[in-house]
Amino acid sequence: MPAPTFLRQEPRAQTGLRGKLINITSQHGMVACPGNLAYGTSKAAAVYMTKQIAVDYAEQLIACNGVAPGKIVKEAARPVSQYSYDRTPCKRLGTPADVASAVCWLASDEAGSYQTGHNLMVDGGWMAF
Template sequence: MGLLENKVAVVTGASSGLGRAIAIRYAAEGARVVLADVRDAPIEGGEATQAAIERAGGIAISVPTDVSRWDEVDRLVAIAVERYDRLDVMVNNAAIYTSTNLVETSQTQWEQVVQVNLTGMFNGCKRAVQQMLTQEPADEVRGRIVNISSQHGMVASPGDFPYGVTKGGTVQLTRQVAVDHARDLIVCNAVAPGKIVTGKPGAANDPRALEYSHQRTPWPRLGRPEDVAGAALFLASPLASFVTGINLMVDGGWMAG
């Protein structure tokens, strides 16, 4: 029996990177996973997440979703419940970035990042809570929400002003949902990755940025998507039944240094 046997989990931003790793891990632990993204092909290349899960014997469906739009998130959760009868875990992972500082960031860039990273998180949390309030508790919990924040929600994100601000908002949003809905038996936590090496293009994989991250990270290697997936699994499982409102650092000791 896996930790998420027969649970129903929605994962946004599931085609690539952290979302892909979380979805694959959840499926391996027995969850029926609903994959939400604006694209199907992984940024890092290779087979689609649904195909990878099914090849390993897991269960998954894909629902094209722009998390910045309430109607699409509403439809996403409705499809998950129609197919599998309930929603046990909502993972709000979808995010974008601009690699621009304050003066370089255009109004359009600011609005786009806020719409996806923060409004998308609001949409996912609100729609999940709406559904979970209608459900009978299982193991004393009606449902669990896992938001993907960042160490840059705790400290500044050099050179990426919109991203850092929205990740700071994610941390506070997580606390609000956790406190407001604890009496409803809804658990809400965040995972805050440090430097995780993924296939995404741009400044994140610049050799100088990677060297700086190595210098700042006490652990002798940088993070992998599977490290974040393990933390997201813990927070989605019965192992974390008295854990709510936290921002769990997965950073190799960066923030402790």
């Protein structure tokens, strides 16, 4: 059971939910990860798990969503292939702050209570290309 603490809580007045689970998935849960079968498979499992938890726990007033980062760079000096820049419509790569902002938004009251089972792409438009 992924949410025993939530199941013991009363729903919040602001959202009507007992809680929100947020999984970190990846764009590689939805497209191939060349040369890394284990990583891609584990992220695809996280995408599926997000959807399954959302379906299984919606009646118990628990939402579950995922955040799917694309190419994220922690250090500006770290070498990154030109292909990554060329393939990303935003013409920059993501940062840890971009991912954190998505997680914080999903966890917030502003995100509401009717979003569940989604994977929010944080990829600068990579998957839309």
